[in-house]
Amino acid sequence: MGVGQTFDDAIVFRKVLYKYSLAHRFGYIFVRNSPKKMIVKCNIDGCKWKISAYALRKTTSILCMKKFHNEHMHSAQDNLLLKQKANSRLTSSIIIDAVRGNVEKTSNEIRQNLYKEYRLNLTYRQALREKDRALEEIHGLPQKSYMLIPWLCEKLKETDPDTVAKWVASTNYRFDRLFIAYGCCIKGFLQSAHLILFIDGSYLSGLYKGTLLAASVIDTNNDLFPLAYTIVGGETYDNWAWFLENVREITHQVQLTIVSDRHNAIVGAVHAIFDGNRHAFCYHHVKENCSSEFTKINRGK
Template sequence: MENLLTWSLPGSPCRQELESISPSLPCSTQNALAPLPEVNLVKWKDLFMGVGQTFDDAIVFRKALYKYSLAHRFGYIFVRNSPKKMIVKCNIDGCKWKISTYALGKTTSILGNVEKTSNEIRQDLYKEYGLNLTYRQALRGKDRALEEIHGLPQQSYMLIPWLCEKLKETDPYTVAKWVSSTNYRFDRLFIAYGCCIKGFLQGARSILFIDGSHLNGPYKGTLLAASAIDANNDLFPLAYAIVGGETYDNWAWFLENVREITHQVQLTIVSDRHNAIVGAVRAIFDGNRHAFCYRHVKENYSSEFTKINRGMRRIDGMTKEDALKLLDNIAYARLETEFHVTMGHLMVFSPQLARWLETNGDINRWALARFPYKRWDNITSNHAESFNAWLVKERKHHICALINEHRAKLARKLYNSKIEIANWSNGVGPRVEAKLRENVLRAEVMVAEHYSVNMILVKGNVYSYVEECYTIRVQEKIYSSTVISVETIDMPQLIGLHYEDYEKNTFLEPPLTTRPPGRPPTKRRES
């Protein structure tokens, strides 16, 4: 006999199906010689009633099973007891009584799970209510739920001017700018919160990671971001902009605003080799301190190796893994002499690949030994990619929801980072501590090949040699300010606007966009 039951585990709510209860009572009940007292037991005899029965969680189910066994005077054992499946049987050999459950999935509703795909919503509604919706019905329901939560997408742009003024009014150090085209149609938006600007100028290192990512909301667009790193090498968001696309004009406008808020600090910029970024950095920051992401170079290098060796027989010691290891040695070589040695190894390995790297690889922009400016061993733009992943869900919403959700998420991040400082030991963060210990262990097995009488033995506390930018004092400066909440009591009501409302406020129209053909992509394409 089939039975349904719903139960939840801490941190992982899920539904379970009671596969069977057979026979109706276990052998120990049928063989009982004398009845137990009926006090407090009568109501326990019918705790398992049949199809559709539900329990709040696993603990309630186990208590019900225990009471049921007392009422019917039988013992039981768990054949299987896991989050995915539970099987219980009578403890008497030969008794066929057994009850089993298995996980069906998480309890859901459209309003509570708007981040789910339409197919996931269809499956959940079918399992929970037996509703068999089409894909478009589930999509329309999801869109309706998003409108109830965030409002109409086309109306969100109307609040941009008011929101920018409110941000600057709340925190005078905040920079919030918007640009419109003709007829007050939205074009660009730039936001940098005062707490981020002050934190960067007071303690963060003078290196920024920039990148762009696509917005998946109704009006598309691109999110440009500039991120720094704190004393523990964690992401520290500085500024972002919402524009129509990754063009030279948009990047130049964004970087010009970044230069203004950083007060002409000599910045090292790390990015991929997007033509618009390269041109804009050269125009705004003269391009000398522009470092390229090594990971993107490595991907191109790997593709070039495949082209060169296409159709050739594989030889031991000449594989792609060997080629990539040689490139890593070139990238992380710290001394010029070490760099030339590793380049020589690549020339012996594959002259064609070495010549390609010299002519197309922009070695001076990513190799540690060749880049003349300080970059604190950051040879990739992973921190920029981390920012994109940090807002992967928010980038699906309309512009006002994105701004508000980013601000709330930033406030939580700054607060948590400030609280975590209390857990730092030896005056440095956990990541720096781990790296320091790794270097100390490596130093224990190092051998001095060229010993001389001029060698100096360094003694003392190893933490006293840590650079100031990694210390707890700098971290406290970076997170000395927090995001100030914005009051929305006087926010314009967009329903039933009158002529006087347009005289008091500036309302923007959404941008003119053309949706590309096909289904919207769910994964970001790396440049």
């Protein structure tokens, strides 16, 4: 805006400068780039455009613009030949307002908006990465936000029961484990689903590791009907016992036939929680395990 304008710190100054250069289509280089002193000039030789900002005091990070020569001494052809480069950290600062207003904005929409407004070309992967950066800046790191889940569950318990019952019937957590079962699923299971419970664990290979434990049933249309799930550190006896104990509580201790693979932790947990009765093994797993063992035995023969 001009001499006297202040910025909270050097990071804010860089973001504003980046947006300004995209809007006015010119490139720049840093003569001095430090938290207390920022001197920037146009990257085209002979151009007099220059800006200088200094810290107000030694004890503060606030920068104040001291000099601003806002005149470019080069031809329009120089601007046409200029190729704007996408800086990942600075680009996310451009799209953060758009993402804050519409979290569902797709990566392709972000690409189109950046090109339309700034003539800035991004690949789909770059746009996706910048959206993730913007979301982290808005909501904080995902790890920190997940730590609020137990607090959220406690607040849900304090809410009007009729409201909560529409979508949550039971929330029970212990340390890093959160058991989730939706009220509509529990009601549907007790009223119409077959009393055959399918349980299994799946390793998570994404950004957040762990194991997903899930309990599902088959409804009257022979469709898969989810009942409950949790994410734990591993497929251990303690985790399975804790999970099945919660399942038994929300199913009102009705007599269930449990179907699972032959995982030792599941066998032990089912025996401890349900006395081992009515525990069936999944035919598909038995067949695959038999085939795998047969292959190992006859390998090389």
